[in-house]
Amino acid sequence: EVQLVESGGGLVKPGGSLRLSCAASGFTFSSYSMNWVRQAPGKGLEWVSSISDNSHYIYYADSVKGRFTVSRDNGKNSLYLQMNSLRAEDTAVYYCATKPGSNSPFDYWGQGTLVTVSS
């Protein structure tokens, strides 16, 4: 059974930093692109970042480019999102999700971790 478990969310002040983690199990992690998708309270879904299976290809939404860094450790079956210079508009539930390949959907999702940016 595929399991994705996010952690690391919490309350942080504007300008602060936070590191999210996603622990994966039940599939061959090193064969999948991994992704972060967020959802602000009461709002829709927004793709944040993607990293290819071997970390060679990395993409970011313009809204987080230069502030967020995605990485992965295939030996630990883990995905990370380092978030710096956080803003109030980054407040959201952050989901990690798998993506089998190009032109593929997000087929498995974690339950999400809430990040709240507030003074």
Add this chain to the structure above:
Amino acid sequence: EIVMTQSPATLSVSPGERATLSCRASQSVSSSLAWYQQKPGQAPRLLIYGASTRATGIPARFSGSGSGTEFTLTISSLQSEDFAVYYCQQCNNWPLTFGGGTKVEIK
């Protein structure tokens, strides 16, 4: 950036009735279109990919159609568990983008 537009924003339907949800892309995404269902407090769940292929375990009452810029999700006979928010997403171009969602509520 490809803009995805869903309509209507809210759809009121009685149980057992048919629901038709629309999704339009600002430029062609070929058949690289997915639909997700999200219930309150839960993560999204993949329903349809490749515009018309049901994901594993998705009931046959869910069907997708369309290509290019116009797509439709049809729920043939709404069950109580189908009342939720539905999102479309284009999987073809970076940045990956979602529609704003359609809430299917009980009439």
